[in-house]
Amino acid sequence: MWKWLHPYAKPERSYQLASTLLPWFAVSSIITLLIGTVWGLAFAPVDYQQGESYRIIFIHVPAATLAMSAYMAMATAALVAMVWQLKLADAAAAAIAPVGAVLTAVALITGSAWGKPMWGTWWIWDARLTTELILLFLYLGIIALHHSFEDKVLAGRAAGILTLVGVINIPIIKYSVEWWNTLHQGATISKLDKPSMPIEMLAPLLINILGFGLMIGALTLVRFRNEVIDRNSMRPWVRDLVAQESK
Amino acid sequence: MNQSISYWQTFSNVLKRDLQVAIRNKGDIFNPLVFFVIVITLFPLGIGSESAILTRIAPGVIWVAALLSALLSLERLFKNDYNDGSLEQMLLSPQPLFIMVFAKVLAHWLLTGVPIIIIAPLLAVLLHMEESAYGALLATLVLGTPVLSLIGAIGVALTVGIKKGGVLLSLLVLPLYIPVLIFATGAIEAAALNMPYAGHLAIIAALLAGSMTLTPFAIGAALRVSTN
Numbered sequence: 001m002w003k004w005l006h007p008y009a010k011p012e013r014s015y016q017l018a019s020t021l022l023p024w025f026a027v028s029s030i031i032t033l034l035i036g037t038v039w040g041l042a043f044a045p046v047d048y049q050q051g052e053s054y055r056i057i058f059i060h061v062p063a064a065t066l067a068m069s070a071y072m073a074m075a076t077a078a079l080v081a082m083v084w085q086l087k088l089a090d091a092a093a094a095a096i097a098p099v100g101a102v103l104t105a106v107a108l109i110t111g112s113a114w115g116k117p118m119w120g121t122w123w124i125w126d127a128r129l130t131t132e133l134i135l136l137f138l139y140l141g142i143i144a145l146h147h148s149f150e151d152k153v154l155a156g157r158a159a160g161i162l163t164l165v166g167v168i169n170i171p172i173i174k175y176s177v178e179w180w181n182t183l184h185q186g187a188t189i190s191k192l193d194k195p196s197m198p199i200e201m202l203a204p205l206l207i208n209i210l211g212f213g214l215m216i217g218a219l220t221l222v223r224f225r226n227e228v229i230d231r232n233s234m235r236p237w238v239r240d241l242v243a244q245e246s247k
Numbered sequence: 248m249n250q251s252i253s254y255w256q257t258f259s260n261v262l263k264r265d266l267q268v269a270i271r272n273k274g275d276i277f278n279p280l281v282f283f284v285i286v287i288t289l290f291p292l293g294i295g296s297e298s299a300i301l302t303r304i305a306p307g308v309i310w311v312a313a314l315l316s317a318l319l320s321l322e323r324l325f326k327n328d329y330n331d332g333s334l335e336q337m338l339l340s341p342q343p344l345f346i347m348v349f350a351k352v353l354a355h356w357l358l359t360g361v362p363i364i365i366i367a368p369l370l371a372v373l374l375h376m377e378e379s380a381y382g383a384l385l386a387t388l389v390l391g392t393p394v395l396s397l398i399g400a401i402g403v404a405l406t407v408g409i410k411k412g413g414v415l416l417s418l419l420v421l422p423l424y425i426p427v428l429i430f431a432t433g434a435i436e437a438a439a440l441n442m443p444y445a446g447h448l449a450i451i452a453a454l455l456a457g458s459m460t461l462t463p464f465a466i467g468a469a470l471r472v473s474t475n
Contacts, residue, residue: 130425141419141422148409156471169422
Protein backbone atom coordinates (compact mmCIF):
# COMPACT_ATOMS: atom_id res chain seq x y z
CA MET A 1 0.00 0.00 0.00
CA TRP A 2 2.79 2.39 0.91
CA LYS A 3 4.89 1.46 -2.07
CA TRP A 4 3.80 4.45 -4.14
CA LEU A 5 4.94 6.76 -1.35
CA HIS A 6 8.47 5.46 -1.05
CA PRO A 7 9.95 7.19 -4.10
CA TYR A 8 8.97 10.54 -2.57
CA ALA A 9 11.34 10.03 0.35
CA LYS A 10 13.95 11.01 -2.19
CA PRO A 11 14.36 14.80 -2.18
CA GLU A 12 14.59 14.98 -5.94
CA ARG A 13 11.25 13.27 -6.53
CA SER A 14 9.58 15.32 -3.81
CA TYR A 15 10.89 18.49 -5.36
CA GLN A 16 9.50 17.48 -8.73
CA LEU A 17 6.14 16.59 -7.22
CA ALA A 18 6.00 19.96 -5.42
CA SER A 19 6.84 21.73 -8.67
CA THR A 20 4.08 19.87 -10.49
CA LEU A 21 1.49 20.57 -7.82
CA LEU A 22 2.39 24.23 -7.26
CA PRO A 23 0.69 25.78 -10.34
CA TRP A 24 -2.53 23.84 -9.65
CA PHE A 25 -2.69 25.05 -6.06
CA ALA A 26 -1.71 28.59 -7.01
CA VAL A 27 -4.21 29.00 -9.84
CA SER A 28 -7.11 27.35 -8.03
CA SER A 29 -6.47 29.36 -4.86
CA ILE A 30 -6.40 32.64 -6.79
CA ILE A 31 -9.67 31.74 -8.54
CA THR A 32 -11.51 30.63 -5.39
CA LEU A 33 -10.21 33.55 -3.34
CA LEU A 34 -11.33 36.00 -6.06
CA ILE A 35 -14.80 34.45 -6.24
CA GLY A 36 -15.21 34.15 -2.48
CA THR A 37 -13.88 37.58 -1.59
CA VAL A 38 -15.71 39.51 -4.30
CA TRP A 39 -18.95 37.66 -3.56
CA GLY A 40 -18.53 38.15 0.17
CA LEU A 41 -17.49 41.78 0.10
CA ALA A 42 -19.74 43.06 -2.68
CA PHE A 43 -22.73 40.78 -3.19
CA ALA A 44 -23.53 38.97 0.07
CA PRO A 45 -26.50 40.47 1.96
CA VAL A 46 -25.92 42.98 4.75
CA ASP A 47 -26.16 41.67 8.30
CA TYR A 48 -29.20 43.18 10.05
CA GLN A 49 -27.32 43.62 13.36
CA GLN A 50 -23.75 44.35 12.44
CA GLY A 51 -24.29 46.18 9.14
CA GLU A 52 -21.51 46.23 6.61
CA SER A 53 -18.72 45.70 9.08
CA TYR A 54 -19.52 42.01 9.45
CA ARG A 55 -17.95 41.48 6.02
CA ILE A 56 -14.51 41.11 7.58
CA ILE A 57 -15.73 37.63 8.54
CA PHE A 58 -14.79 36.50 5.03
CA ILE A 59 -11.14 37.07 5.89
CA HIS A 60 -11.17 36.62 9.66
CA VAL A 61 -12.84 33.21 9.96
CA PRO A 62 -10.83 31.45 7.23
CA ALA A 63 -7.57 32.84 8.61
CA ALA A 64 -8.38 31.86 12.19
CA THR A 65 -9.66 28.39 11.33
CA LEU A 66 -6.80 27.55 9.03
CA ALA A 67 -4.18 28.93 11.41
CA MET A 68 -5.14 26.05 13.67
CA SER A 69 -5.32 23.60 10.77
CA ALA A 70 -1.88 24.70 9.64
CA TYR A 71 -0.58 24.00 13.12
CA MET A 72 -2.09 20.52 13.02
CA ALA A 73 -0.54 19.94 9.60
CA MET A 74 2.82 21.02 10.97
CA ALA A 75 2.39 18.76 14.00
CA THR A 76 1.49 15.84 11.73
CA ALA A 77 4.62 16.44 9.68
CA ALA A 78 6.67 16.68 12.89
CA LEU A 79 5.20 13.41 14.16
CA VAL A 80 5.92 11.67 10.86
CA ALA A 81 9.46 13.02 10.95
CA MET A 82 9.94 11.78 14.49
CA VAL A 83 8.37 8.33 14.11
CA TRP A 84 9.54 7.34 10.63
CA GLN A 85 12.64 9.56 10.57
CA LEU A 86 11.70 11.09 7.23
CA LYS A 87 13.87 14.14 6.73
CA LEU A 88 11.53 15.65 4.19
CA ALA A 89 8.74 15.74 6.75
CA ASP A 90 10.97 18.07 8.78
CA ALA A 91 11.36 20.25 5.72
CA ALA A 92 7.58 20.31 5.35
CA ALA A 93 7.09 21.28 9.01
CA ALA A 94 9.68 24.04 8.65
CA ALA A 95 7.89 25.22 5.51
CA ILE A 96 4.47 25.48 7.15
CA ALA A 97 5.53 27.34 10.32
CA PRO A 98 5.91 30.89 8.92
CA VAL A 99 2.74 30.51 6.82
CA GLY A 100 0.81 29.54 9.94
CA ALA A 101 2.33 32.39 11.92
CA VAL A 102 1.24 34.91 9.31
CA LEU A 103 -2.28 33.46 9.23
CA THR A 104 -2.50 33.72 13.02
CA ALA A 105 -1.35 37.32 12.85
CA VAL A 106 -3.94 38.02 10.12
CA ALA A 107 -6.65 36.44 12.27
CA LEU A 108 -5.63 38.56 15.28
CA ILE A 109 -5.40 41.81 13.30
CA THR A 110 -8.70 41.36 11.44
CA GLY A 111 -10.31 40.24 14.68
CA SER A 112 -9.19 43.36 16.46
CA ALA A 113 -10.33 45.52 13.55
CA TRP A 114 -13.72 43.82 13.81
CA GLY A 115 -13.78 44.13 17.57
CA LYS A 116 -13.43 47.92 17.49
CA PRO A 117 -16.85 48.69 15.93
CA MET A 118 -18.63 45.70 17.50
CA TRP A 119 -17.29 45.52 21.05
CA GLY A 120 -15.93 49.06 21.22
CA THR A 121 -12.39 47.91 21.92
CA TRP A 122 -9.41 46.76 19.89
CA TRP A 123 -8.45 44.06 22.32
CA ILE A 124 -9.87 42.31 25.35
CA TRP A 125 -8.29 39.53 27.37
CA ASP A 126 -10.92 37.07 26.35
CA ALA A 127 -10.19 33.33 26.25
CA ARG A 128 -10.36 32.99 22.46
CA LEU A 129 -8.16 36.00 21.84
CA THR A 130 -5.64 35.01 24.47
CA THR A 131 -5.29 31.44 23.26
CA GLU A 132 -4.94 32.66 19.68
CA LEU A 133 -2.16 34.97 20.86
CA ILE A 134 -0.48 31.99 22.54
CA LEU A 135 -0.71 30.18 19.20
CA LEU A 136 1.15 33.06 17.59
CA PHE A 137 3.84 32.90 20.29
CA LEU A 138 4.14 29.15 19.76
CA TYR A 139 4.63 29.65 16.04
CA LEU A 140 7.27 32.30 16.72
CA GLY A 141 9.05 30.03 19.20
CA ILE A 142 9.12 27.19 16.67
CA ILE A 143 10.46 29.48 13.95
CA ALA A 144 13.10 30.82 16.35
CA LEU A 145 14.14 27.29 17.25
CA HIS A 146 14.45 26.41 13.56
CA HIS A 147 16.81 29.33 13.09
CA SER A 148 18.94 28.80 16.18
CA PHE A 149 20.59 25.55 15.08
CA GLU A 150 23.27 25.45 12.43
CA ASP A 151 22.41 21.88 11.57
CA LYS A 152 19.03 21.72 9.81
CA VAL A 153 18.42 18.11 10.84
CA LEU A 154 18.90 18.94 14.52
CA ALA A 155 16.80 22.07 14.16
CA GLY A 156 14.00 20.05 12.62
CA ARG A 157 14.03 17.51 15.43
CA ALA A 158 14.13 20.10 18.18
CA ALA A 159 11.35 22.13 16.62
CA GLY A 160 9.37 18.91 16.11
CA ILE A 161 9.38 18.19 19.83
CA LEU A 162 8.23 21.71 20.63
CA THR A 163 5.54 21.48 17.94
CA LEU A 164 4.14 18.29 19.43
CA VAL A 165 4.16 19.75 22.94
CA GLY A 166 2.29 22.79 21.65
CA VAL A 167 -0.51 20.67 20.16
CA ILE A 168 -2.10 20.84 23.62
CA ASN A 169 -3.08 24.42 22.83
CA ILE A 170 -5.20 23.55 19.78
CA PRO A 171 -8.20 21.96 21.55
CA ILE A 172 -8.02 24.76 24.12
CA ILE A 173 -8.44 27.37 21.35
CA LYS A 174 -11.11 25.33 19.63
CA TYR A 175 -13.30 24.93 22.69
CA SER A 176 -12.39 28.15 24.51
CA VAL A 177 -15.64 29.77 23.39
CA GLU A 178 -17.61 26.88 24.86
CA TRP A 179 -15.66 26.39 28.08
CA TRP A 180 -15.57 30.01 29.12
CA ASN A 181 -18.33 32.56 28.80
CA THR A 182 -16.66 35.05 26.57
CA LEU A 183 -17.35 38.05 24.45
CA HIS A 184 -16.21 36.20 21.37
CA GLN A 185 -19.13 34.51 19.65
CA GLY A 186 -19.41 30.76 19.29
CA ALA A 187 -18.44 28.76 16.25
CA THR A 188 -19.98 30.18 13.10
CA ILE A 189 -20.29 27.18 10.87
CA SER A 190 -20.25 24.23 13.24
CA LYS A 191 -23.73 23.07 12.28
CA LEU A 192 -23.63 22.17 8.63
CA ASP A 193 -27.14 20.73 8.60
CA LYS A 194 -28.70 23.80 10.20
CA PRO A 195 -26.32 26.71 9.67
CA SER A 196 -26.60 29.76 11.91
CA MET A 197 -26.22 32.08 8.93
CA PRO A 198 -28.15 32.29 5.63
CA ILE A 199 -26.78 30.40 2.66
CA GLU A 200 -25.97 33.64 0.77
CA MET A 201 -23.46 34.47 3.51
CA LEU A 202 -22.32 30.94 4.18
CA ALA A 203 -21.44 30.08 0.57
CA PRO A 204 -18.81 32.80 0.05
CA LEU A 205 -17.39 32.05 3.49
CA LEU A 206 -16.96 28.37 2.67
CA ILE A 207 -15.46 29.26 -0.71
CA ASN A 208 -12.99 31.55 1.02
CA ILE A 209 -12.05 28.88 3.54
CA LEU A 210 -11.32 26.56 0.63
CA GLY A 211 -9.38 29.34 -1.07
CA PHE A 212 -7.32 30.03 2.04
CA GLY A 213 -6.59 26.32 2.33
CA LEU A 214 -5.38 26.17 -1.25
CA MET A 215 -3.34 29.33 -0.70
CA ILE A 216 -1.65 27.76 2.34
CA GLY A 217 -0.94 24.73 0.17
CA ALA A 218 0.62 26.88 -2.55
CA LEU A 219 2.73 28.96 -0.14
CA THR A 220 3.86 25.85 1.70
CA LEU A 221 4.87 24.22 -1.58
CA VAL A 222 6.96 27.24 -2.51
CA ARG A 223 8.67 27.23 0.86
CA PHE A 224 8.99 23.44 0.83
CA ARG A 225 10.84 23.61 -2.49
CA ASN A 226 13.19 26.20 -1.02
CA GLU A 227 13.78 24.08 2.07
CA VAL A 228 14.55 21.01 -0.02
CA ILE A 229 16.97 22.94 -2.21
CA ASP A 230 18.58 24.54 0.83
CA ARG A 231 19.10 21.19 2.55
CA ASN A 232 20.44 19.47 -0.55
CA SER A 233 22.47 22.29 -2.04
CA MET A 234 25.56 20.10 -2.35
CA ARG A 235 23.78 17.33 -4.27
CA PRO A 236 24.40 16.88 -8.01
CA TRP A 237 20.74 17.12 -8.94
CA VAL A 238 20.50 20.59 -7.39
CA ARG A 239 23.58 21.67 -9.30
CA ASP A 240 22.04 20.37 -12.50
CA LEU A 241 18.90 22.29 -11.69
CA VAL A 242 20.83 25.50 -11.12
CA ALA A 243 22.79 24.95 -14.33
CA GLN A 244 19.52 24.47 -16.21
CA GLU A 245 17.97 27.58 -14.68
CA SER A 246 20.94 29.80 -15.41
CA LYS A 247 21.11 28.74 -19.02
CA MET B 248 27.78 -3.61 34.12
CA ASN B 249 25.47 -2.22 36.77
CA GLN B 250 22.39 -3.90 35.44
CA SER B 251 21.40 -4.74 38.98
CA ILE B 252 20.71 -1.14 40.06
CA SER B 253 17.01 -0.81 40.67
CA TYR B 254 14.90 2.02 39.29
CA TRP B 255 14.49 3.42 42.75
CA GLN B 256 18.25 3.49 43.30
CA THR B 257 18.78 5.27 40.01
CA PHE B 258 16.17 7.80 40.96
CA SER B 259 17.55 8.47 44.43
CA ASN B 260 21.17 8.57 43.21
CA VAL B 261 20.45 11.23 40.62
CA LEU B 262 18.29 13.17 43.05
CA LYS B 263 20.93 13.03 45.79
CA ARG B 264 23.68 14.07 43.42
CA ASP B 265 21.76 17.06 42.10
CA LEU B 266 20.83 18.22 45.59
CA GLN B 267 24.43 17.84 46.73
CA VAL B 268 25.78 19.82 43.80
CA ALA B 269 23.28 22.57 44.48
CA ILE B 270 24.01 22.69 48.19
CA ARG B 271 27.68 23.17 47.43
CA ASN B 272 26.85 26.11 45.15
CA LYS B 273 24.40 27.88 47.38
CA GLY B 274 23.94 30.69 44.89
CA ASP B 275 21.89 28.34 42.76
CA ILE B 276 19.26 28.16 45.49
CA PHE B 277 19.36 31.73 46.72
CA ASN B 278 19.69 33.76 43.55
CA PRO B 279 16.30 32.79 42.08
CA LEU B 280 14.73 33.33 45.48
CA VAL B 281 16.27 36.78 45.89
CA PHE B 282 15.18 37.56 42.35
CA PHE B 283 11.63 36.51 43.28
CA VAL B 284 11.60 38.81 46.30
CA ILE B 285 13.13 41.75 44.44
CA VAL B 286 10.70 41.52 41.53
CA ILE B 287 7.80 41.55 43.97
CA THR B 288 9.15 44.53 45.90
CA LEU B 289 9.46 46.45 42.62
CA PHE B 290 5.70 46.42 42.06
CA PRO B 291 4.66 48.49 45.10
CA LEU B 292 7.45 50.92 44.25
CA GLY B 293 6.38 51.18 40.63
CA ILE B 294 2.61 51.16 40.98
CA GLY B 295 2.21 52.96 44.27
CA SER B 296 1.65 51.64 47.75
CA GLU B 297 -2.12 52.03 48.07
CA SER B 298 -3.22 48.83 49.72
CA ALA B 299 -6.41 48.52 47.64
CA ILE B 300 -4.40 48.33 44.42
CA LEU B 301 -1.86 45.96 45.92
CA THR B 302 -4.61 43.65 47.17
CA ARG B 303 -6.03 43.59 43.68
CA ILE B 304 -2.75 42.76 41.92
CA ALA B 305 -1.12 40.54 44.56
CA PRO B 306 -2.02 37.10 43.08
CA GLY B 307 -0.89 38.05 39.60
CA VAL B 308 2.32 39.68 40.80
CA ILE B 309 3.32 36.71 42.94
CA TRP B 310 2.60 34.26 40.18
CA VAL B 311 4.34 36.23 37.44
CA ALA B 312 7.37 36.60 39.70
CA ALA B 313 7.29 32.85 40.34
CA LEU B 314 7.20 32.19 36.57
CA LEU B 315 10.14 34.50 35.94
CA SER B 316 12.25 33.14 38.76
CA ALA B 317 11.53 29.57 37.60
CA LEU B 318 12.64 30.61 34.12
CA LEU B 319 15.80 32.17 35.51
CA SER B 320 16.77 29.10 37.48
CA LEU B 321 15.91 26.62 34.75
CA GLU B 322 19.05 27.20 32.75
CA ARG B 323 21.29 25.45 35.27
CA LEU B 324 19.10 22.33 35.16
CA PHE B 325 21.13 20.70 32.40
CA LYS B 326 23.79 23.28 31.52
CA ASN B 327 26.60 22.20 33.86
CA ASP B 328 25.98 18.53 33.22
CA TYR B 329 26.05 19.26 29.52
CA ASN B 330 29.31 21.19 29.77
CA ASP B 331 31.20 18.61 31.83
CA GLY B 332 29.86 15.65 29.87
CA SER B 333 27.94 13.92 32.64
CA LEU B 334 24.70 14.46 30.77
CA GLU B 335 26.05 12.38 27.92
CA GLN B 336 26.97 9.63 30.36
CA MET B 337 23.42 9.65 31.70
CA LEU B 338 22.06 9.28 28.19
CA LEU B 339 24.44 6.38 27.55
CA SER B 340 23.64 4.56 30.77
CA PRO B 341 21.35 1.52 30.60
CA GLN B 342 18.93 3.03 33.10
CA PRO B 343 15.69 4.50 31.71
CA LEU B 344 16.05 8.15 30.86
CA PHE B 345 12.54 8.85 32.15
CA ILE B 346 13.61 8.15 35.73
CA MET B 347 16.80 10.19 35.61
CA VAL B 348 15.09 13.14 33.97
CA PHE B 349 12.30 12.96 36.49
CA ALA B 350 14.78 12.94 39.38
CA LYS B 351 16.62 15.95 37.96
CA VAL B 352 13.41 17.92 37.54
CA LEU B 353 12.30 16.97 41.03
CA ALA B 354 15.63 18.19 42.40
CA HIS B 355 15.15 21.45 40.54
CA TRP B 356 11.69 21.86 42.02
CA LEU B 357 12.92 21.10 45.55
CA LEU B 358 15.64 23.72 45.17
CA THR B 359 13.68 26.50 43.51
CA GLY B 360 9.96 25.75 43.79
CA VAL B 361 9.79 24.86 47.48
CA PRO B 362 11.64 27.98 48.72
CA ILE B 363 9.19 30.09 46.72
CA ILE B 364 6.25 28.28 48.29
CA ILE B 365 7.73 28.86 51.74
CA ILE B 366 8.39 32.56 51.26
CA ALA B 367 5.23 33.39 49.26
CA PRO B 368 2.91 33.90 52.27
CA LEU B 369 5.32 36.48 53.67
CA LEU B 370 5.26 38.39 50.41
CA ALA B 371 1.49 38.06 50.31
CA VAL B 372 1.41 39.89 53.65
CA LEU B 373 3.57 42.65 52.21
CA LEU B 374 1.16 42.97 49.29
CA HIS B 375 -1.91 43.10 51.59
CA MET B 376 -3.48 40.04 50.08
CA GLU B 377 -6.98 39.04 51.24
CA GLU B 378 -6.69 36.68 54.19
CA SER B 379 -9.11 34.19 52.71
CA ALA B 380 -6.80 33.78 49.70
CA TYR B 381 -3.74 32.43 51.53
CA GLY B 382 -4.87 28.81 51.32
CA ALA B 383 -5.52 29.17 47.60
CA LEU B 384 -2.14 30.84 47.08
CA LEU B 385 -0.30 27.99 48.77
CA ALA B 386 -2.38 25.30 47.08
CA THR B 387 -1.84 26.76 43.61
CA LEU B 388 1.88 27.18 44.23
CA VAL B 389 2.23 23.60 45.52
CA LEU B 390 0.39 22.22 42.50
CA GLY B 391 1.62 24.74 39.95
CA THR B 392 5.36 25.17 40.50
CA PRO B 393 6.18 21.51 39.66
CA VAL B 394 4.36 22.06 36.36
CA LEU B 395 6.63 25.04 35.72
CA SER B 396 9.72 22.93 36.36
CA LEU B 397 8.48 20.07 34.18
CA ILE B 398 7.39 22.18 31.21
CA GLY B 399 10.41 24.43 31.50
CA ALA B 400 12.72 21.42 31.44
CA ILE B 401 11.54 20.67 27.89
CA GLY B 402 12.63 24.14 26.82
CA VAL B 403 15.98 23.84 28.60
CA ALA B 404 16.59 20.42 27.10
CA LEU B 405 15.95 21.84 23.63
CA THR B 406 18.23 24.84 24.07
CA VAL B 407 21.04 23.36 26.19
CA GLY B 408 23.29 22.92 23.18
CA ILE B 409 22.81 26.47 21.90
CA LYS B 410 25.28 29.15 22.94
CA LYS B 411 22.85 31.94 23.72
CA GLY B 412 19.83 29.89 24.69
CA GLY B 413 18.51 32.18 27.41
CA VAL B 414 16.30 34.49 25.38
CA LEU B 415 15.16 31.65 23.18
CA LEU B 416 14.24 29.67 26.29
CA SER B 417 11.82 32.34 27.45
CA LEU B 418 10.27 32.48 24.00
CA LEU B 419 9.71 28.72 24.01
CA VAL B 420 8.58 28.24 27.57
CA LEU B 421 6.52 31.28 28.57
CA PRO B 422 3.63 30.61 26.14
CA LEU B 423 3.31 27.14 27.62
CA TYR B 424 3.20 28.62 31.14
CA ILE B 425 0.16 30.76 30.40
CA PRO B 426 -2.50 28.11 31.26
CA VAL B 427 -0.95 27.57 34.70
CA LEU B 428 -0.87 31.30 35.31
CA ILE B 429 -4.51 31.78 34.25
CA PHE B 430 -5.91 29.05 36.44
CA ALA B 431 -3.70 29.82 39.43
CA THR B 432 -4.58 33.50 39.56
CA GLY B 433 -8.21 32.59 38.83
CA ALA B 434 -8.25 30.31 41.87
CA ILE B 435 -6.66 32.93 44.15
CA GLU B 436 -9.05 35.64 43.01
CA ALA B 437 -12.02 33.36 43.55
CA ALA B 438 -10.77 32.53 47.03
CA ALA B 439 -10.32 36.23 47.81
CA LEU B 440 -14.03 36.71 47.04
CA ASN B 441 -14.88 33.71 49.24
CA MET B 442 -16.04 31.74 46.24
CA PRO B 443 -15.31 28.04 45.63
CA TYR B 444 -12.03 27.50 43.80
CA ALA B 445 -11.80 23.71 43.80
CA GLY B 446 -12.48 23.65 40.06
CA HIS B 447 -9.44 25.78 39.29
CA LEU B 448 -7.31 23.63 41.60
CA ALA B 449 -8.56 20.48 39.90
CA ILE B 450 -7.47 21.83 36.53
CA ILE B 451 -4.00 22.71 37.85
CA ALA B 452 -3.79 19.25 39.40
CA ALA B 453 -4.74 17.78 36.03
CA LEU B 454 -2.00 19.84 34.38
CA LEU B 455 0.42 18.49 36.99
CA ALA B 456 -0.65 14.88 36.47
CA GLY B 457 -0.46 15.24 32.70
CA SER B 458 2.93 16.92 32.70
CA MET B 459 4.37 14.47 35.24
CA THR B 460 3.54 11.53 33.02
CA LEU B 461 4.24 13.01 29.60
CA THR B 462 6.94 15.67 29.80
CA PRO B 463 9.81 13.36 30.90
CA PHE B 464 9.49 11.64 27.52
CA ALA B 465 9.63 14.96 25.70
CA ILE B 466 12.56 16.09 27.87
CA GLY B 467 14.43 12.85 27.14
CA ALA B 468 13.82 13.15 23.41
CA ALA B 469 14.95 16.78 23.49
CA LEU B 470 18.13 15.88 25.38
CA ARG B 471 18.96 13.27 22.78
CA VAL B 472 18.57 15.92 20.07
CA SER B 473 20.71 18.44 21.94
CA THR B 474 23.58 16.09 22.74
CA ASN B 475 23.67 14.69 19.24
